Amino acid sequence: MYMCCWITMGIDSKSRTKDCSWLAFYLVLLLFGKQALAQIRYSIPEEVPEGTVVGNVAKDLGLDITSLIARRFRVVSGSKDAIFEVNQNNGALYVDKHIDREELCQGSGACLMELKILIETPLEIHYVLVEITDVNDHSPSFPEREQIFEIAEQTLPGRRFQLHTARDPDAGINSIRTYTLTSNEHFELNIRQSDAGKIPFLVLKKSLDREQKNKHTLLVTAVDGGKPQRSGTLNVSIIVLDSNDNRPIFSQEIYQIVIQEHVALGTSVFRMNATDLDEGTNGEVEYSLGKTVRRKVYDMFELDKLTGEITVKGVVDYEENDAYELDVEASDRGTPPLAGECRVIIKIKDVNDNPPEIEVTSLSSTVSEDSKPGTVISLISVTDKDSGVNGKIISQISNDAPFELKPSYKENTYSVVTKGVLDREKVSHYEITIKATDCGEPPLSTVKTLSIQISDVNDNSPHFQQAPLEFYLVENNVPGRSIFSVSAKDDDLSENAAISYHIVREGIQNDIMSFLNVNSENGHISALKSFDFETLKTFQF
Known part of the structure; x- marks a missing residue:
């Protein structure tokens, strides 16, 4: 000692x-x-x-x-x-x-x-x-076990934050010698000497990003100079406060969805989901349709600004519009607000809600009975507003008639042509039923009827119901009076069926004309002279 x-x-x-x-x-x-x-x-x-x-x-x-x-x-x-x-x-x-x-x-x-x-x-x-x-019988101690800092993420590097000062009752070399900080990339420790001792400061050396890490936990250690050394620790928590440095982001730049036409009003077709890495009002997202969206889109669809849900507002008709483009904007509520954009393409899926339509573009309502097979009597076009299989059409003549459909150079265009010999005398009028059926499920059909009149040609000769004919007359008859009447028929029509009668001159019988006469219009035969049984018993013409 x-x-x-x-x-x-x-x-x-x-x-x-x-x-x-x-x-x-x-x-x-x-x-x-x-x-x-x-x-x-x-x-x-x-x-x-x-x-x-x-x-x-x-x-x-x-x-x-x-x-x-x-x-x-x-x-x-x-x-x-x-x-x-x-x-x-x-x-x-x-x-x-x-x-x-x-x-x-x-x-x-x-x-x-x-x-x-x-x-x-x-x-x-x-x-x-x-x-x-003094002996080193006390460890350094902080007045509190934890110290919390709230630091905005836009804080510039170099900013200092005073830490709690540790106390050590020991004196001289046994008192606090230094402070240490756990290794990290954002903060470093700075110690200032004062009359009160060593004062530690936390110094920001690299900017914070709350979206990458919103809380940093550090450990500050106060170390004395004794042998062996004693130490005390302070838990330091840095809460990173948000600034509006992130705009809302959609997971895709373009969304494509498909809905059926005539979907019920109020049906939800899609829900937008933009994420904003900020927090609080800086991360609260509101949705709106872009200002360049056509007026028709506003009439057809509605966008909930809070949930991002798109619902049907108007009647969706594929035939009127098969697709809609919606420019959607997501904006946060920061100051100033930041926004992100995306495009939603809504494609309308066709349903078979339209029957085919048959249009007669040319029609000859009258057809000559001597028309050759293949003669065109009408041109028709078949259309269906639906698409795909719903718009694919099968056309045919559904009744038994000597006509058929021939496809034209253009799709769904047909010629109605004759397929056989016509005979007015057998059938003078036809109702041609054309049926067009789509391939939808269920299929829809349309029927069109063409009215065709068969015009007559002079293809039939007059004919007598009985030939030869025999008749008797009484001798001494009165000259000029009718002695017999003939009647012929002609299956043709109108002028083709108008019959004119006359007596045929045949060689030696030419003189018959001198005593018989026939009315060309009605076939009444009259004698020009009085017959005598004893002179002439029979004759023919």
């Missing part, structure tokens, strides 16, 4: 004299104490076990150890809890109670305790200074 003797002065029995002046000097010392007594200085670490010897006061003062008990050698303390005591047997100063330097002395200066050593008969007072040296 360290011991320093500044003054070694004392009065023992061997130096006594009967000199009155010395006695007077002794009384002055007794009255005025410190000015003349010896002072010894010892040094001892704190936290030593009770009973540890600080030093031998009696020896250092030059006292007779054998007389210490008799002279009541002791420590005089004004405190009830005396830390040090002396051993009257050997004169040693020892630790009587636990020593805590931080309780006895505060600060980093020397911790000195002044002890009064009292010896009686003769009376002596000695002052002993005991320096309590």
Whole structure:
């Protein structure tokens, strides 16, 4: 142990004299104490076990150890809890109670305790200074276990944030020497020296991005200079505050969806979903249709600005419009707001809701019966507003008639032609039924009827119902009177069926014309003379 003797002065029995002046000097010392007594200085670490010897006061003062008990050698303390005591047997100063330097002395200066050593008969007072040296028995500690900072993500690098300062009751080298920070890419530690000690600062060295990481957890460690070192930690949480630095983003630039035509009003056809990495109002998204969208789109579809749901507002008809393009904008509620865009293409799926249509572009309503097979009597075109299989058409003549459809050079265009010999005398009029059927499910059909009149040609000769004919007449008939009437028929029509009668002259019978006459219009035969049975019994013509 360290011991320093500044003054070694004392009065023992061997130096006594009967000199009155010395006695007077002794009384002055007794009255005025410190000015003349010896002072010894010892040094001892704190936290030593009770009973540890600080030093031998009696020896250092030059006292007779054998007389210490008799002279009541002791420590005089004004405190009830005396830390040090002396051993009257050997004169040693020892630790009587636990020593805590931080309780006895505060600060980093020397911790000195002044002890009064009292010896009686003769009376002596000695002052002993005991320096309590520090040991590293305390770890640095922070006033709080955690410190939270809220830092906006747009904060520029270089910004400083003061951390809690750690405290260490130990002094000198055992006090706080430095601070350390866990390794990270955004912050570094800066320490400022002040009268109060070392003050740590958190310094932003790289900009924060809340969307990449919204919270950073760091550990600040205060380390003292003792051996072994002691340390204390502070949990530092950095909450990154959002700024409106992200615009809403759709997962696709173009969405394509398909809906059926005539879908019910109010049907939801699609739900938009734009994401904004910001938070709070900066991340709240509202939807709207772009300003370039055609007016028809507004009439057909409705967009919920909060949910992004697209619903049917009007009657969707494939035949009217087979696709719609919607430019959708998603905007956040930041200041200023940021927006993202996408396009939604809604394709209309055709349903078989339209029957085929048959249009007669040319028609000869009257056809001559002598027309050759393949004669064109009409041109028709078949259309269907539906598409795909719903618009594919099968056309045919559905009734039994001597006509057929011949495809034309253009799709779904046909010629109605004769396919056999016509005979007006058998059938003079035809109702041609043309049926067009699409291939939808279920199929839809349309029927068109063409009315065709067969015109007559003179293809039939007049004919008598009976040939030859025989008749009798009475002789002595009256000349000029009708004696017989013939009647012929002709299957033709109108002028082709108009019959004219006449008697055919055949060789030797030419003289028959001299006594017979036929009415060309009605076939009545009259005799031009009176016949005589005895002269002419029979004749023919």
